[in-house]
Amino acid sequence: MDNLFDLTERVAIITGGAGLLGQKHAEAIASQGGIPILIDLAEAEPKIKAKKIAEKYHVEALGVAVDITQPDQIQKLLEEVISHYNRVDILVNNAANNPKVEASLSKQAWHRLEDFPMSVWEADIRVGLTGAFLCCQIIGSELARRKNGVIVNVASDLAVIAPDQRIYRQAGLPEEQQPVKPVTYSVVKTGIIGLTRYLATYWATSGVRVNAITPGGVYNNQPDEFVKRLSNLIPLSRMAHVDEYKGAILFLCSDASSYMTGSNLIIDGGKSCW
Numbered sequence: 191m192d193n194l195f196d197l198t199e200r201v202a203i204i205t206g207g208a209g210l211l212g213q214k215h216a217e218a219i220a221s222q223g224g225i226p227i228l229i230d231l232a233e234a235e236p237k238i239k240a241k242k243i244a245e246k247y248h249v250e251a252l253g254v255a256v257d258i259t260q261p262d263q264i265q266k267l268l269e270e271v272i273s274h275y276n277r278v279d280i281l282v283n284n285a286a287n288n289p290k291v292e293a294s295l296s297k298q299a300w301h302r303l304e305d306f307p308m309s310v311w312e313a314d315i316r317v318g319l320t321g322a323f324l325c326c327q328i329i330g331s332e333l334a335r336r337k338n339g340v341i342v343n344v345a346s347d348l349a350v351i352a353p354d355q356r357i358y359r360q361a362g363l364p365e366e367q368q369p370v371k372p373v374t375y376s377v378v379k380t381g382i383i384g385l386t387r388y389l390a391t392y393w394a395t396s397g398v399r400v401n402a403i404t405p406g407g408v409y410n411n412q413p414d415e416f417v418k419r420l421s422n423l424i425p426l427s428r429m430a431h432v433d434e435y436k437g438a439i440l441f442l443c444s445d446a447s448s449y450m451t452g453s454n455l456i457i458d459g460g461k462s463c464w
């Protein structure tokens with residue numbers, strides 16, 4: 191059988207590509223011969239991360255500093271990609287403000303709903319939703335113009351279930367100071383699913399498939415107590431290892447998922463079925 195997951199020479203733009211999971215998405219694409227283009231804020235060092243992937247997988251990989259809230263930067267990136275490769279095939283909308291509530295002991299850092307600042311609301315929406323929209327508008331439109339392409343939007347289990355705020359609780363703090371997962375995270379991730387469905391039908395006859403992936407929490411040096419509390423909510427009794435979404439990314443980016451659009455692939459150790 192042909193390799194259904196083959197991505198030889200396909201050019202894939204990954205937003206937030208220098209982050210924890212973005213690099214793994216890029217590795218997955220590189221492992222099947224694709225050309226990952228990691229776009230991220232300059233301070234996340236996308237060039238250095240791309241170089242490591244290129245060396246490890248013996249493929250071309252590019253890292254470019256792009257702020258996805260700035261349409262002119264996305265447009266410039268697209269023009270550079272087209273002029274260099276004469277093609278673009280895949281967009282993975284992975285960037286988001288990704289608050290690590292569990293690592294914080296400061297009540298100041300994680301705002302409860304009652305005093306949630308509008309500035310944080312706007313900043314989170316701007317990256318997670320507006321940024322994804324702009325990438326779809328600019329890069330997705332190019333895929334549609336070429337009548338071929340794939341978009342994968344990275345959601346979260348909090349796109350399909352509410353956060354269980356009990357796992358973030360800290361002993362000794364009064365109720366009104368208990369840390370919580372910010373409201374914006376649920377809103378952004380649920381919005382990403384809406385964007386996925388909208389674009390899947392909008393571009394259905396233009397050769398562009400649009401799906402979402404819903405990952406559960408990944409091990410990343412969280413405090414033991416937090417890991418224990420979260421694992422208790424997961425039928426597989428553990429968080430995900432950082433490599434465990436690679437297969438799904440490959441599936442969604444490749445022809446292996448050729449009859450799939452507008453779907454949300456949930457990979458959460460069973461958390462959302464409990």
Ligand SMILES: NC(=O)c1ccc[n+]([C@@H]2O[C@H](COP(=O)([O-])OP(=O)(O)OC[C@H]3O[C@@H](n4cnc5c(N)ncnc54)[C@H](O)[C@@H]3O)[C@@H](O)[C@H]2O)c1
Nearest residue numbers: 206209210211230231234257258284285286288346407408
């Ligand atoms: N890590 C998890 O447990 C987990 C679980 C479920 C879903 N997710 C989702 O997966 C995605 C990746 O998460 P992660 O854990 O790798 O987070 P991360 O913080 O390591 O990566 C996010 C990346 O986005 C980049 N970014 C932020 N603003 C940007 C902007 N304006 N322009 C370009 N890039 C920008 C950051 O610099 C960072 O490198 C996120 O959408 C997150 O919500 C993560």
